[in-house]
Amino acid sequence: MKRRTFLKNAGLATAxxxxxxxxxxxxxxxxxxxxxxxxxxxxxxxxxxxxxQESILRRYxxxxxxxxxxxxxxxxLLSGEAPAAKIVYGTGVGGIQPIPAILPQPMEQxxxxxxxxxxxxxxxxxxxxxxxxxxxxxxxxxKQRPLQPTVFEYLRRxxxxxxxxxxxxxxxIGGSLPLLNHSGHPNYGPEFAGNFFAPLVxxxxxxxxxxxxxxVYHPDNELDPIRRMKAFLDQQFAADGTGGFGGGLNNxxxxxxxxxxxxxxxxxxxxxxAIQLPPVTxxxxxATVGFACEVLSYFQPAFTFVNLGAVDSCHSxxxxxxxxxxxxxxxxxxxxxxxxxxxEMAGNTTLILTPECGRNLQPNNIxxxxxxxxxxxxxxxxxxxxxxxxxxxxxxxxxxxGEDNPIGMVTDSMMxxxxxxGVMPEVQAAGMVHAGTDSLFNRM
Amino acid sequence: xxxxxxxxLRLHGNAWCMLGMMxxxxxxxxxxxxxxxxPLEIAASTVDKDRAxxxxxxxxxxxxxxxxxxxxxxxxxxxxxxxxxxxxxxxAREVLVSNFMRDPDVQLPDAAVMAQDPDAFINDxxxxxxxxxxxxxxxxxxxxxxxxxxxxxxELVYTAFALSEEYLHY
Numbered sequence: 001m002k003r004r005t006f007l008k009n010a011g012l013a014t015a016x017x018x019x020x021x022x023x024x025x026x027x028x029x030x031x032x033x034x035x036x037x038x039x040x041x042x043x044x045x046x047x048x049x050x051x052x053q054e055s056i057l058r059r060y061x062x063x064x065x066x067x068x069x070x071x072x073x074x075x076x077l078l079s080g081e082a083p084a085a086k087i088v089y090g091t092g093v094g095g096i097q098p099i100p101a102i103l104p105q106p107m108e109q110x111x112x113x114x115x116x117x118x119x120x121x122x123x124x125x126x127x128x129x130x131x132x133x134x135x136x137x138x139x140x141x142x143k144q145r146p147l148q149p150t151v152f153e154y155l156r157r158x159x160x161x162x163x164x165x166x167x168x169x170x171x172x173i174g175g176s177l178p179l180l181n182h183s184g185h186p187n188y189g190p191e192f193a194g195n196f197f198a199p200l201v202x203x204x205x206x207x208x209x210x211x212x213x214x215x216v217y218h219p220d221n222e223l224d225p226i227r228r229m230k231a232f233l234d235q236q237f238a239a240d241g242t243g244g245f246g247g248g249l250n251n252x253x254x255x256x257x258x259x260x261x262x263x264x265x266x267x268x269x270x271x272x273x274a275i276q277l278p279p280v281t282x283x284x285x286x287a288t289v290g291f292a293c294e295v296l297s298y299f300q301p302a303f304t305f306v307n308l309g310a311v312d313s314c315h316s317x318x319x320x321x322x323x324x325x326x327x328x329x330x331x332x333x334x335x336x337x338x339x340x341x342x343x344e345m346a347g348n349t350t351l352i353l354t355p356e357c358g359r360n361l362q363p364n365n366i367x368x369x370x371x372x373x374x375x376x377x378x379x380x381x382x383x384x385x386x387x388x389x390x391x392x393x394x395x396x397x398x399x400x401x402g403e404d405n406p407i408g409m410v411t412d413s414m415m416x417x418x419x420x421x422g423v424m425p426e427v428q429a430a431g432m433v434h435a436g437t438d439s440l441f442n443r444m
Numbered sequence: 445x446x447x448x449x450x451x452x453l454r455l456h457g458n459a460w461c462m463l464g465m466m467x468x469x470x471x472x473x474x475x476x477x478x479x480x481x482x483p484l485e486i487a488a489s490t491v492d493k494d495r496a497x498x499x500x501x502x503x504x505x506x507x508x509x510x511x512x513x514x515x516x517x518x519x520x521x522x523x524x525x526x527x528x529x530x531x532x533x534x535x536a537r538e539v540l541v542s543n544f545m546r547d548p549d550v551q552l553p554d555a556a557v558m559a560q561d562p563d564a565f566i567n568d569x570x571x572x573x574x575x576x577x578x579x580x581x582x583x584x585x586x587x588x589x590x591x592x593x594x595x596x597x598x599e600l601v602y603t604a605f606a607l608s609e610e611y612l613h614y
Contacts, residue, residue, distance in 0.1 A: 163532075173528040181531050196531025209519070210526035214542035221595040229596075229604035232585060237493075237610040245499045245612070246533030256535055263539065 036422035037393040040345050042296070042304045043151075043417055044332055044353035045131050047124065048311035049377040051359040054325060056115050056386040057403065061086055064318065064363070065372045073326045075101035076333030077353075077388060078108050088370060089322040091280060099280045099326060102333045111351075111390030112398040112444065116406040119357045120434060122382035124312070125176060127356025127410065132180045132305070134411040134433035143176055146183040148432045151414040152194030153182055155303055158426035163251040164258060165302040166194035169292040171284055171309045173198045182249070185432075193249040194305065195259065199291030200284060203266040212267040216260060227253065262298050266291070278334035283324060285310040289331035293338040300344045302421060306335070314359060318372040336390070350391030350420050352440075354413045358382045387413055387440065393420075400444060411437040493613040499524060501614070506541070506606055509572055510550050541606045545599050552598045562590050565598070573605040 053063040055074060060083040062070040071083030075098070082098060090098040120130045129137040132150040140147045149157075152166045168181045182193030201207055217223045251259065269275050276297070277290035285308040292306045308328050314321030332353060340346045361381035363373030387408060401407035411434045418424045419439035427433065497505065503523050507515035515523075523540065530536040544550055558565040566586045570578045578586065590596055605611060 168531065170529075173525065178528050178531070193531065196529075198529035201525055201529035206522040206525035207529055210523045211536075211539045211543055213546040214539040215546060217542070217600075222600055225589075225593045225596050226600050226604045226607075229586075229589060229601065230607055232589070233604065233608035233610060236582060237608065237613075245496060245502060246527070246536075248534035249532045251532055251535065256532070256538070259532065259535055260539060 034419065034422040034424045034426070037420045038348050038350045038391055040300065040302055040304075040339075040349040041391075041417050041420050042292075042306065042335065042339065042349060042351045043131075043413060044335070044351070045128065045305065045307040045309075045356055046328060046332070046353045047128065047131075047307055047356040048309040048324070048328075049124065049314065049357050049359045049382070050311055050325065050355040050385070051314075051375060051381070052116070052384045052386065052403075054322065055355075056113070060322075061372065064375070073098070073322060074329035075099075075106065075326075076103045076329050076336075077106055078329075079106050086370075088319045089326040091282070095319070095323050099330045102279060102330065102337060107332075107336070107351075107388055107390050108397070108399070110396050111388055112395050112400065112440075114387040114400050114408045114412075114440060114443070116401045116403055117354070117385045117387050117408040117410060117412070118406050119355075119383045119385045119410045121410075122357050122378050124309075124356060128177070128180060128307070130410045130434070131354065131356055131413060133183070134414045134427070134437050136434060143179065144184075145179050147185065149183050149185045149188040149192075149430070150180060150194070151303070151305070151417055153185070153188035153192035154418055154423055154427045154430070155421055156192035156194075157188055158423040159302075159421055161302050161421075162255065163193070163195055163249050164255045164299050167295050167299065167301045167304045168194045168196040169288060169295055169304065169306045170196060170198040171200070171288045171307050173201050177307065190247055191250045194303070195249060195251070197291070197295070199266070199294075200287055202263070203270055203291065204287075208267065208270075211263060214260070214264070216257075216264055219257065223257070258299075262295075265298070266294060269294070276338060278331050280327065280330055283310050283327055285324065286327050286331045286334075289335050293335065296339060296345065297342055300342060303417060314375050315364075316366050316374050317368040318363075318374050319368045319370050321374075347392055350389060350394060352387065352389040352413055352416060354387040354410060355385045356410065358384045385410060389416070389440065391420075393441075395444060398444065408440060408443050409434065409437060412440050412443070416440045493610060496613055499527060502537075502612060503540070506544070506611075509606070510544050510602070511547070512551050538607060541603050545603065552602065555597050558590070558598050558601070562587050565601075566590075569601060569605055573602070573608075574610050 053059045057063065058070060058072040058078060058080045060069055060071045060073060061067040067086055069083045069086045072078050072080035073082065073089050087098060088095040090096055119127055120136050121127045125142060126137055129140065129146060133146050133148045135148050137146065152168065155161050155166055170177045178196060178198065181196040182190050217226065275290045276293040278286045281287050281290060288308065289306065292304065295301065296304060308331065310324035311321050311328060313324055336351055339349045339351065357377055359375040359377045359382055360379045363375050366374040368374065415424060415427065415433060415437050416439045418427045419441055424439055500520065503520060504515050527533065527536045553565060563583065566578055566583055570576060
């Protein structure tokens with residue numbers, strides 16, 4: 001092709017592209033109006049109820065058990081010396097071997113930390129709903145879909161993301177967790193839901209019995225005739241569109257096959273011990289993060305929500321809580337490293353993590369094997385949390401707020417996700433998030 | 445301890461009362477009861493199926509239709525847990541059906557049977573899954589479809605029926 005012809009064609013193509021609206025999967029004609037910073041966001045619900053005292057304040061047992069040993073046990077997220085003695089959070093008998101840091105420097109140094117953030121609820125249910133809905137679950141019952149749209153629905157409806165662009169990787173199916181991937185809001189709902197797996201159920205336990213031997217049908221010779229026959233049957237039935245119990249999430253046929261192939265891959269990898277697990281994987285959180293890494297590798301989603309929760313053992317065992325906190329940190333370090341190993345996501349992903357609630361200032365009366373007292377979550381101290389974020393557009397080494405200077409709210413995290421992925425104006429215009437919720441970039 | 449006075453009288457009164465009740469009700473002849481099955485007329489249309497099956501119903505009926513035996517409560521619980529761990533329930537249903545099809549105990553007709561007498565196969569499949577006979581138009585469509593799609597096996601046909609909207613309703 002001659003250069004002039006090429007330029008002419010290229011010019012026409014460019015003009016056409018500029019003039020023709022882009023029809024997004026959501027049916028929107030134009031892309032979202034907000035800025036877009038990175039193409040991918042991974043949000044970690046650093047959940048289960050984390051006390052500020054043992055995490056961001058780095059006081060270890062000095063501020064909980066009356067033992068004079070402060071220190072940092074989150075080596076990958078925070079800077080600071082580890083406790084000098086009374087080590088129980090590592091591996092081996094009694095947990096005396098801490099898990100070495102796996103990030104070259106703690107996230108605090110290459111990201112931004114909001115050291116004192118206000119939660120809206122002292123409980124898991126309210127806190128998780130704050131993280132996904134940007135509000136409080138007022139009037140919403142347990143085991144009920146959120147009443148207000150979730151971050152997944154905002155992204156899909158206003159950002160035009162397809163179903164496999166948004167993922168919720170849960171640490172289980174307890175409580176309302178599997179219901180948080182979409183709301184029952186009439187303007188949003190399952191059509192805009194995020195995909196959901198609770199990998200430790202789907203791929204390891206019950207799911208293995210129900211799903212592991214499924215065949216992957218040939219797309220032309222087998223799947224196509226199945227679909228055509230089903231379409232005929234559905235046409236004859238003239239279904240009302242409800243789809244019976246639990247419908248779909250508006251995954252396209254192609255996406256469905258992609259998800260099924262992913263499931264098959266996971267069963268194979270589980271059998272061959274090939275899941276990309278963190279170096280130390282000895283609890284549910286670390287295993288969940290391993291599967292989250294698999295989701296990232298396979299789908300490279302625009303938005304992935306990963307839920308942890310093992311620290312909730314603090315209700316009855318403080319030593320176990322410390323170990324789980326240490327492992328949650330280890331798991332997030334592994335997650336960050338894994339993101340950087342995916343070419344499409346490296347340098348193009350923002351990670352944000354927030355506990356859904358804190359824990360009490362005063363202990364309950366339950367003693368563990370070290371005679372340390374356990375902590376529930378119901379008081380003012382339970383409303384104290386922190387948020388950390390890192391990514392190409394996130395200022396490095398910045399700490400905002402402190403123990404006597406709370407800045408930001410738990411709901412800011414979901415708004416920050418919407419900001420990064422370009423739908424914040426639409427979410428604000430919808431007017432359904434908690435008053436005062438803002439992008440953390442606007443609080444810097 | 446020996447009872448005297450009014451206590452003794454009351455005891456005697458109660459005993460007579462109980463004896464009376466036993467005579468009145470305890471010796472009544474037992475009614476003759478017979479149990480049996482009423483023939484259920486198989487409907488020819490879909491108009492009556494306006495209620496969605498619950499997850500439990502769909503899973504247990506599917507198992508019965510594919511294996512000819514009831515699903516145990518333990519297995520049902522496991523499958524329900526697995527379903528709860530997958531966001532897209534359409535995918536969960538598709539994968540479960542496919543998983544069942546891989547079970548060596550699944551009761552599938554031979555492909556040769558389907559090829560030799562497609563009308564009988566079509567009738568049986570409609571009755572098995574949809575509890576009704578096909579209309580003449582449906583039978584014709586199915587017959588043509590099977591003839592023009594040589595890759596279609598009983599497994600694939602059963603899969604299409606098990607995943608149909610009608611099968612989700614009763």
